[in-house]
Amino acid sequence: MRRKIFKRILKKIKTPTPNPPEVSSHGDIALKKQNIKETLDQNLKIFKYLYTVPDNVDVKIREITIPSLNRNAAILYIASISDVIDIEERILHPLLHHSDGSGKIENIVSAQTLKTAQKIEDIVNEVNGGVTALFVDGDRQCYLMEMQNFQSRSIGMAENEVVLKGPKESFTEKAIINISLVRKLIRDENLVAERTVISKRSNNGLFMLYVKDLVNDELLNEVKSRISKLDLAAVHSISFVEQLIEERKSSLFPTVLYTERPDRASAFLEEGHIVLMLDSSPACLIVPTTFWAHFHNPEEHYLRYPYGNFTRLLRFLALFIALFISPLYVAIANYHSGMIPPDLLLAIAATREKVPFPAIIEIIMMEFAFELIREAGLRVPSPIGPTIGIVGALILGQAAVQANIISPLVIIIVALGGLTSFAINDVNLNYTVRLMKFIFIFAAGILGVYGLTASFILCLFYMVSIKSFGVPYLAPYTPTYRSSEDIVTRKRIGSERFRPGYLKPKDSIKKGEV
Amino acid sequence: MEERIMYRTLLLILVLLFTVCLAGCYDLKEVDQRAYVIAMGLDKSERENQLKITYIIANPEVGSLVGGSTDEPPQETITVHSSDFITAKNTANTVVSKQLTYEMLQIMVVSEELASRKDFIRWFYDTTKDREIRRDTYLAISKEDASEYLQNNKPQLETRPHKYFQFMITRGVETGMLPDSTFHRFYEITEQDADLFLAIYTTSKPAKDPPARHEDEYMAGEVNAKGDANKTQFAGAAVFKEGVMIGKLNGQETRIASVLDETTDIKDVLSTIHDPFNKEYRLAVRILKKQNNEVTMNLEKSTPEIRIKVPLVVDVLSDRSMVDYTKDTRKREILRRQIKVDFEREYNGLIAKSQQEFKGCPFPLSLDARKYFLTIKEYKNFDWMKTYPDMDIHVTVNIFFTGFGKQTKVPNIKHMRD
Known part of the structure; x- marks a missing residue:
């Protein structure tokens, strides 16, 4: 009987939804597998068909006659992603005005790179990436020259991970620029940037950066194998990759670090981590990570030792306040009022007397309102931004208290919880804390401090069980590994001698005793 | 495989749900739905095996700005009869609208009459037994009926009752005029069955025109305080032997017991002693205790011998005989001797009184004695309480001076008046 009920529920969950009929594209795929033809006319016909010229306005085909060879030729490029002036100067001009009779294309065009290809599929892929293709009548190969010029934003300031002291640059939506920013910091021949195409349709390239003589080979293979398993049509943001390669996809805890700071990426690279970048994402992923990587902020290493540790401890405290202040209020006000000093208890009782809701409802209402202000503030167009502040602060705060809907203490508690949660810089961990808070509020509402403690211990059990690419989540704290002990507090820069042992780097000592 | 996991997940969710439904929200009570008992008074009821229980219940709205100031009184006093103070909570609900709770109980006042009963x-x-009563609640003994005491007690400035009791008691313990008489100490000392427990002594009915004495030699009710302040007085201690009140100590004796007691802290003891240079004057001193007492015992003898050395730091605050102590070692020595003699007389006096009158020690001296016994059995056979009255106990005081007031120099009266 019991199984039957379960089976019925499972069946409901598992029933597939109907699909619309598909149109076959076998013809196109077969065509792409072929090599190019001998005559220019045939080739142009194929490529005009593939690129839907002339309907496709930014795909350009320019037919010319090369005087020195006395043969017809054509160049194919996508104008929107190519440097048109370069094409004119380095390809068209030399081809049209060259008079030397050696007859080799390599010696005529002055493009920086030049390679040849026969397969239509390869040519198409290159052209899609901004390469200019040159077809010469009678040649069974195509000349490919890199002329790409993708439009992108220039390097900007880091906006989400702000530091006072330290580099201000951040990654931008162009991988080449991003790699350049990293190479600027690590001028080492061992820094490898491998590119793999990870999507079938949009051909998005994923860059994998690592320092060859530091990174653990097993780890590298693990990351590579996870990437090779990706089966995607298109990836438009590195965040998709993040969600696809992580171990526990519905867990509250992040196991991949997302950062927009080149200095941070470099620091992790030099410890033996692996950095992943996408062609078009203004951030990178760092794998593997521990809880502490999410908790830290680059600023703490730029600040002097005491100041850096002060911020660390402050944030550590903030983490706990953000997690526990609301649940503790719920627990204490409902179950353990003896724990509150008499003055405060009477003050709470006095303000709560006129409020119609139980403490837990009050807290949840305010937490909800606070989350709403945060979300709305994030999405609101900037001209009407200030309204949010006024509405949030005045209506929800002042008026709710005066209307006896919320007791003033709850406003303080929720505001303090909200404020401290802002101190957690990492976007992922920030969400973790905010969501965990609700779990704790319910646990505290149901079982008081006992429930709160029990759920926190369960949460710790869970955290200990998580691994990120084989690395325990709370390492090097538990299990213990040799490291620079950059955990809750950090040591003096001179004493940070080791690379983290949990990464099993090829070279684990950074430097000698200072 | 997939199905198994899902099946398990569903089962787990159900189990958790049941656990929460069955165990959750047990004894949940919102803070605003409780009436907070600040002080509880216990009297013997006219009926046998019943108590007369008096409650002081705080009004949370008084003194809180956000709730808006009210004209309501800061406290509510009610008296009910019940067989114990646990069920009395329900009896009191016939008068009080909210659920009574002892979570904020600061003080339990017991009438002298009831405390003296076996x-x-x-x-x-x-x-x-009660889960809400805390062990740091104070036990106080009132001269009159506790119900009358709590009824009469009307603090003028600390209108919120918990504040009044809190300040009154902590300050009293600091000055040494009141013993540190928490429930926990009561259980501890009573269950050790070796020494005497001291409880706070208080009254709201001061005597009419009591005789004037020196600053700390008063009992509660003997201080001749005039004015429109609250009439309640806290001073001295009620002495409990084996859970029964057997006598009283005045403020000075309580102070001495506190000085001899290593388990309590005294902070601000102001006292006077005879001025060695003029028998009519008294010198004001502040006594501080910075080091522990040194207790040596010889329990092997037929009359066990105990020597207690008390190191005291003394700050001389007044100088009516206008002697410049700072420049004269000899005079300082005279002063030191005088203080020593005075203190030793007082200290040994208390010990003698306790041996003769109470037949028990008013401070936990037995704690020091325990290390002289190898086994618990030996200690029990020794029977501290019984042996104590016959012991040869002597207290010596060592005095260290720290200062002679802000300005040490005094004018020469003879030269001034020439």
Whole structure:
């Protein structure tokens, strides 16, 4: 009987939804597998068909006659992603005005790179990436020259991970620029940037950066194998990759670090981590990570030792306040009022007397309102931004208290919880804390401090069980590994001698005793 | 495989749900739905085996700005009869609208009459049964009926009752005029069955025109305080032997007991002693205790011998005979001797009184004695309480001076008046 009920529920969950009929594209795929033809006319016909010229306005085909060879030729490029002036100067001009009779294309065009290809599929892929293709009548190969010029934003300031002291640059939506920013910091021949195409349709390239003589080979293979398993049509943001390669996809805890700071990426690279970048994402992923990587902020290493540790401890405290202040209020006000000093208890009782809701409802209402202000503030167009502040602060705060809907203490508690949660810089961990808070509020509402403690211990059990690419989540704290002990507090820069042992780097000592 | 996991997940969710439904929200009570008992008074009821219980219940709205100021009184006092103070909570609900709670109980006032009865302890030990009563609650003994005491007690400035009791008691313990008489100490000392427990002594009915004495030699009710302040007085201690009140100590004796007691802290003891240079004057001193007492015992003898050395730091605050102590070692020595003699007389006096009158020690001296016994059995056979009255105990005081007031120099009266 019991199984039957379960089976019925499972069946409901598992029933597939109907699909619309598909149109076959076998013809196109077969065509792409072929090599190019001998005559220019045939080739142009194929490529005009593939690129839907002339309907496709930014795909350009320019037919010319090369005087020195006395043969017809054509160049194919996508104008929107190519440097048109370069094409004119380095390809068209030399081809049209060259008079030397050696007859080799390599010696005529002055493009920086030049390679040849026969397969239509390869040519198409290159052209899609901004390469200019040159077809010469009678040649069974195509000349490919890199002329790409993708439009992108220039390097900007880091906006989400702000530091006072330290580099201000951040990654931008162009991988080449991003790699350049990293190479600027690590001028080492061992820094490898491998590119793999990870999507079938949009051909998005994923860059994998690592320092060859530091990174653990097993780890590298693990990351590579996870990437090779990706089966995607298109990836438009590195965040998709993040969600696809992580171990526990519905867990509250992040196991991949997302950062927009080149200095941070470099620091992790030099410890033996692996950095992943996408062609078009203004951030990178760092794998593997521990809880502490999410908790830290680059600023703490730029600040002097005491100041850096002060911020660390402050944030550590903030983490706990953000997690526990609301649940503790719920627990204490409902179950353990003896724990509150008499003055405060009477003050709470006095303000709560006129409020119609139980403490837990009050807290949840305010937490909800606070989350709403945060979300709305994030999405609101900037001209009407200030309204949010006024509405949030005045209506929800002042008026709710005066209307006896919320007791003033709850406003303080929720505001303090909200404020401290802002101190957690990492976007992922920030969400973790905010969501965990609700779990704790319910646990505290149901079982008081006992429930709160029990759920926190369960949460710790869970955290200990998580691994990120084989690395325990709370390492090097538990299990213990040799490291620079950059955990809750950090040591003096001179004493940070080791690379983290949990990464099993090829070279684990950074430097000698200072 | 997939199905198994899903099946398990569903089962787990159900189990958790049941756990929460069955165990959750047990004893949940919102803070605003409770009436907070600040002080509880216990009297013997006219009926046998019943208590007369008086409650002071705080009004949370008084003194809180956000709730808006009210004209309501800061406290509510009610008296009910009940067989114990645990069920009395429900009896009181016939008058009080909210659920009574002892979570904020600061003080339990017991009338001298009830405290002197042999069966008081049977009622008192219910405090260990109730989950809400804290062990840091103070026990006080009132001269009159506790109900009358709580009724009369009307603090003028600390209108919120918990504040009044809190300040009154902590300050009293600091000055040494009141013993540190928490429930916990009561249980501890009573169950050790070796020494005497001291409880705070208080009254709201001061005597008419009591005789004037020196600054700390008063009992509660003997201080001749005039004015429109609250009439309640806290001073001295009620002495409990084996859970029964057997006598009283005045403020000075309580102070001495506190000085001799290593388990309590005294902070601000102001006292006077005879001025060695003029017998009519008295010198004001502040006594500080910075080091522990040194207790040596010889329990092997037929009359066990105990020597207690008390190191005291003394700050001389007044100088009516206008002697410049700072420049004259000899005069300082005279002063030191005088203080030593005075203190030793007082200290040994208390010990003698306790041996003769109470037949028990008013401070936990037995704690020091324990290390002289190898086994618990030996210690028990020794029977401290019984042996104590016959012991040869002597207290010596060592005095260290720290200062002679802000300005040490005094004018020469003879030269001034020439």
